[in-house]
Amino acid sequence: MKADPAVQRRLLELADVDAELARVDHQRRTLPELAEIAEAEMSVQARKDAKVANETALGDLDREVKRQEKEIDAVRAREDRDRALMAGGTVSAKQMTDLEHELNTLQRRQTTLEDELLELMERREAVELDGQHASVELAKAEEALSDAAGRRDHALADLETTWARRSADREKLAPAFPQPLMDLYERVRGNKGIGASLLRARRCGACRIELDRSAISRIANTAADEVVTCEECGAIMVRTGESGL
Known part of the structure; x- marks a missing residue:
C-alpha cells in the first residue's frame, strides 16, 4: 500500500x-472514586440493615413492655378488688383467709412483674442508644457516599470535556487519510x-x-x-x- x-x-x-x-476511556472505567463509591454503598447498606434490625428490636421490646404493663395493671386490679371485699365486711372468716393468701401471692407476682418490667426498660434504653448510634453512623456513611459521588462526577465532567475535544480533533483529522x-x-x-x-x-x-x-x-x-x-x-x-x- x-x-x-x-x-x-x-x-x-x-x-x-x-x-x-x-x-480517557480507561480513566472513566477505573476512577478511584468508583471503588470508593462501591465500598461506601456497601457501608451505607450495612448501616441501613443495622438500623432496621435495631428498629425491629425496639418494636419487639415496646410490645413486650406494653404486655408487661397490662399484666401488672391486671394484678393491681385484682388486688384492689380483694381489698375492697375484705374492707366490706361481707366475707366469712375462711374467705378472709383465702383473700389474704391471694393478696400475698398477688404482691409477690406484682414484684416479679415490676422487676421484669424494669429489666425490659433498661434493655429498651440500651437498644435505643444503639439506634441513635446507628443513625449517626448511617449519616456518616451517606455523607461519605455523597462526597465520593461528587468527586466522581467532577472527574467525569473533566474527562468528558477532554473526550469531546479530542473526538472533535479526530473528526477533523480522519478525512485527510x-x-x-x-x-x-x-x-x-x-x-x-x-x-x-x-x-x-x-x-x-x-x-x-x-x-x-x-x-x-x-x-x-x-x-x-x-x-x-x-x-x-x-x-x-x-x-x-x-x-x-
Missing part, C-alpha cells in the same frame, strides 16, 4: 488523539490498541521492539511512499529523520 509520506506522518497525530481517547490506509490503521488499532507509531532509533514505537538489521535494511530500501508495518505487532511504522535508517 502506498501513501504520501506527509499523510503517513499525520497518522502520528491521529495516533496521539486515539491514545488520549483510550486513556485515504480509505485503504484508514482501514488498515483501524484494523490494527482494533486488534493491538495502537494503529500507527513512529519508528525511532530502529525501534517500533508501538511494541517497543528493536528491529534487526535485515528488517532495517529492508525498510531503508523501501520507497518513502510505501506503507510499512511492524512484523511483530502489525502497527504502521512512520518513518522520519529519527528512524535511524
